[in-house]
Amino acid sequence: MSLPETDTRLIRKPDLIASDMDGDLVMMSIDRGEYYGISGVGVRIWALLAAPISAAEIAATNLADRRRGGRKKICKFCAENTEFVDYKDSQTLRFFLTDRGKIVPRRISGNCARHQRMLTAAIKRGRMIALLPFTTAT
Ligand SMILES: [Zn+2]
Numbered sequence: 001m002s003l004p005e006t007d008t009r010l011i012r013k014p015d016l017i018a019s020d021m022d023g024d025l026v027m028m029s030i031d032r033g034e035y036y037g038i039s040g041v042g043v044r045i046w047a048l049l050a051a052p053i054s055a056a057e058i059a060a061t062n063l064a065d066r067r068r069g070g071r072k073k074i075c076k077f078c079a080e081n082t083e084f085v086d087y088k089d090s091q092t093l094r095f096f097l098t099d100r101g102k103i104v105p106r107r108i109s110g111n112c113a114r115h116q117r118m119l120t121a122a123i124k125r126g127r128m129i130a131l132l133p134f135t136t137a138t
Helices: 041-048 055-066 090-094 113-128
Strands: 016-021 024-029 034-038
Touching: 024 041, 041 055, 090 113
Parallel strands: none
Antiparallel strands: 016 024, 024 034
């Protein structure tokens, strides 16, 4: 298997079913009928792959995780100059939910505290009006 080009945008394969078991991920490929188990860095990369991301960005993020206080992560909302996180924008909000429907923590998403607070409030509002899941039935 060859590594993807550094600036190719990557996304989760749609035929993969994943669920987390105590911090480890167990995945199943419907196409090939195979099971995979991943943990540690793999789980972090999987979380990043919730939104399209380039291999270079993933590499940068893992580096930041290794060297504490090294490279700073960018808040997606700051980058887009977002003043309000819209609770009706379920497309965007879904990027910040795990497969289980949990809110992705700031240390993984790279959001700033201010926008993470807004995001959390927006997701909770979205849940109340049934735009977003509280949890996913398995
Ligand atoms: Zn921000």
